Amino acid sequence: MKYVVTTDKDVDTVCREMETVVPEHQFGIVAVHDLQETMQKKGVEFDQAVKVFEICNPKKAKAVLEKDMDLAMALPCRMAVYEDAGQTKISMMAPAAMLKMLNPDPELEAVALEVESTFKAMMDQLK
Template structure:
């Protein structure tokens, strides 16, 4: 269900490389949620670095949504960059597993293409 990679790069480097990898794979970064900053701004002490990237390939999203609008509840795709026990990790829910929840096997090829691209993005962000 999860695809997780560890990186020897710094947290900032991984975030920068993920932005670049998204563009290289024809995905846009729709937003980045800095959970540490957001929690601290609400008065909640949270010392872990964690940024959640909302990513989307508009063409793939259009294909899926035209087939089943309820899939919009699972969009955009998310990639999380976080520090855990001193290690930088990058993770995502596998689109093939998420889409399987909608019981639409006809959309599996699109989910596979999106998943393959997301794995490439994560791998690129984690590589030295």
């Protein structure tokens, strides 16, 4: 259901590299959420760096939405970069497992497996 890799790089380095790696795989970064910063703005102390990237390939998203508009709730895909116990980790929810729970259509599963494979390649390249 999830895929996690660990790297010796710091969070900021991985986040900078995402800006190059993601487009190399024909995906785009839609938004970046700095959860540490957001919590601090809300008065919640949180010492660990956590950034969540919303990543999308419009053609893949269109294929999913043409089959089932309800799946808009699962888009765009996300990848997190964070500190955990002194290590930098990159993680994602596996798109194929997630979409299968929401809609078992084999055509959707095929799209999700392609996206998942690409995300794993991006993450392995970033580590």
